[in-house]
Amino acid sequence: MTAKKIVQDFYKSDVLLDSEKVSAFLHPDIVLEWHSSKGYHKLKYNQIIDLSVELSKAYIRSKARISHILVKGNMVSVRYAHYIKTIENPREEMLLAHFMVIWELKDNKLYKGYQMSQL
Numbered sequence: 001m002t003a004k005k006i007v008q009d010f011y012k013s014d015v016l017l018d019s020e021k022v023s024a025f026l027h028p029d030i031v032l033e034w035h036s037s038k039g040y041h042k043l044k045y046n047q048i049i050d051l052s053v054e055l056s057k058a059y060i061r062s063k064a065r066i067s068h069i070l071v072k073g074n075m076v077s078v079r080y081a082h083y084i085k086t087i088e089n090p091r092e093e094m095l096l097a098h099f100m101v102i103w104e105l106k107d108n109k110l111y112k113g114y115q116m117s118q119l
Contacts, residue, residue, distance in 0.1 A: 004071045007105075014061060014063075016062045022049060031112055061085035065082075074104060075104055077101070077103075
């Protein structure tokens with residue numbers, strides 16, 4: 001499977017809400033450096049799995065609408081908008097944030113990520 005296909009599959013609808021599916025994409029030594037509108041976060045494997053579990057408690061749908069994807073070797077850059085539906089309001093799709101991330105893949109898994117997000 002290509003690096004581009006792996007990243008596209010990771011951002012398919014609802015994958016981020018299923019920690020088992022998320023774990024299948026993650027390299028055991030993954031590090032995600034994330035600059036968000038709330039500050040800087042450095043997440044490792046277990047923290048990313050925990051985030052997926054927390055997301056699944058609050059949201060019933062998760063959809064990433066990818067607008068740009070660029071590939072160079074084992075590096076994939078993705079620009080997307082992340083939409084969710086909450087448990088409290090399952091009929092309304094809401095924009096969670098805009099994201100830009102650069103993924104480095106190793107052994108066909110997400111290995112290093114550099115992400116920025118804006119509400």
